[in-house]
Amino acid sequence: MKVSDWTGEDVVRWLGDQGLQEYCDALRSLNGRALLELGPSDFASPPLSRVTSDGGQQLLERVQTLRLEHHIRVHKNVHNGHATSNGVKANGTPGLSVKGDTGVTNGNGPPKHKTQPAQRNGVRNGALVGNGFADDRHHGGNAWIQIPLPAAGATDSSSRSPLPEEWGRTGVAVLYAVTCFVLTTVMISVVHERVPPKEDTPPLPDKFFDWFDRKEWAFMVCEVIGLLLLALWLVNWALHKHRSIVGRRFFFIIGTLYLYRCVTMYITTLPVPGMHFRCAPKVMGDHMSQAGRVFKMIAGGGLTITGSHHMCGDYLYSGHTVILTLCYLFIKEYSPRRFWWCHWLCWLLWAVGLFCILLAHDHYSIDVVVAYYVTTQLFWLYHTMANQQALKEHSPTNFVSRVWWFRIFLYLEANVQSTVPRHYQLPSLLKRLLRSQVRYSRLADSECP
Incomplete structure (x- = not known):
């Protein structure tokens, strides 16, 4: 049609x-x-x-x-x-004809006049003779070209999906994120041994702390909000049609942010932000005790409310701010625009969460500012590169190709040829479960027509 x-x-x-x-x-x-x-x-x-x-x-x-x-x-x-109408079949296969002053040849029958053998190839205003073209002054007329159809099973770039799933690449991104998270936990344990005692090195002055007194419940509220935003994002991700592409973008970005956090924590160790901190005792080179703390922190997700985080030193920059900001950005980017009420709700939760981090005096203001800046810049840069095909090529004018993770980016995004639409689709496993709940009743023989 x-x-x-x-x-x-x-x-x-x-x-x-x-x-x-x-x-x-x-x-x-x-x-x-x-x-x-x-x-x-x-x-x-x-x-x-x-x-x-x-x-x-x-x-x-x-x-x-x-x-x-x-x-x-x-x-x-x-x-x-x-x-x-000129003797060539509509499918262009047999019955080629060459029409001109020398006569007409029909591929399905004998020639009517003085003719030349029907050619398998030709050009308009000329005929292909042997290995060369004869000028139309000698042969005149028209010749038709047979264009062979592609072989069965042959595919081209236009037949491939512009948004392939490629779960293997997503698995690589997950492995990268897990590795960076474990490395960050190990680095927290290392930095904890270097934090100066609060009696010797008091907290640095902070303008926000001057304006607002500490509230003990604030950090717990922040972590509850963070878990809520993370749950909303996981539901949004699980229902997204292109969850494989969206997932590897999330895991790569969060892995890179935690990798940066390892560097900033290690090169500059800040004193505790408040005298209320009660840091776990230092193990003084006892590697088994350090390993136990690392496993305990990983098992508890690095959260204070789970009782797994009692180490100090992970201040620059704030990991809680990274999670809050990244979950909000992904929810807003990959959910339909008609869910504007959800976007505003997530933004409100994000803003309250950041305020509670500072209100608890568990991070310096600079920790939150740097975390927000690094997270948003990496998110926007990655998605700009992913949505512009020209930015996926090495060239003297493509300056973003000079970032250290550009080759990893190409591996993850090379076959993604268009912007990911905001469309939901039930996972295959859930579809099968729903189908399995359908019950059919068998009609009695007397009821059959």
């Missing part, structure tokens, strides 16, 4: 095949001809302006490709009809 003959249902089905389901509601009333006429001006006003913030760039690119395919198909039909 030609695109111009599509109905609204065909348009919706095509949007689903292209991974652009967020446009289904807005374009459900359009037919194929109206789809081909979409332009940038249509995205300047509702309802399309509410679907995406990129001005419909991704959809317009797909529509442009659809126009070209439609144009080729229409002209191919015209060409086949003309070829059939």
Whole structure:
């Protein structure tokens, strides 16, 4: 069926095949001809302006490709009809003809006049003779070219999905994040041995501490909010259609942030932020005791409310701020824009969580500021590179290709050819579980028609 003959249902089905389901509601009333006429001006006003913030760039690119395919198909039909009328079959296989002053040869029968053998290849206004072309002054007329169809099973780059799952690459990102988290925990144990006693080195002056007195309950509230945001993000991730791509982006970014944190903690050890701190005693080179503390902290997720974190020194920068900020950014980026109420709720939780970190006096203000800056900059830089194909290539003008993790980025994002849409889909395992709950009743023989 030609695109111009599509109905609204065909348009919706095509949007689903292209991974652009967020446009289904807005374009459900359009037919194929109206789809081909979409332009940038249509995205300047509702309802399309509410679907995406990129001005419909991704959809317009797909529509442009659809126009070209439609144009080729229409002209191919015209060409086949003309070829059939001149003795060439519509499928372009047998029956090639060369028409000119020397006569007409039909591939399905004997020549009617003085003819030359039917050629398997040719060009318009000339005929292919032997290994060369004969000029149309000698042979004249028209010759038709047979273009062989691709072999069965052959594929090209256009047939591949622009958003492949590639769970193996996601597994590498998970391993990278786990390694960085374990390394950070080991570094906390090392730095803990270097923290000066609070009696010898008092806390550094902090303007926020001057304005607000410490509240003992504040840090517990911060960790509860962090767990809530993390749970919301995990649900959002589990329901996302392209969870493999989104997951490896999350794990790579959080792993890199914790790797940076290892460096900042080790090179500069700050004194405790308040006299209320009660740090665990130092083990003085007892590696078995250090290893036990590391395993205990990993098992408790590094949280104070689980009783697993009693070491000091992990101040610059704040890991709690990293988790709060990153969960909010991913929820906002990969959930539909119509969930604006959820975005505002997550932003409110994030802001309260950061305020409670400072209100508990468990981190200096500079810890929170640096953590926010590094997290947002890495998130925005990574996603800018992931959504711009030109930034995935080494070139003298592509300065972002000089970051140390660029080769890792290429490994994770090389085959992702478009922006990840905000679309949800139930996991395969959950679908199978839901199907298994369906019960069918057997009709009695007397009830059968």
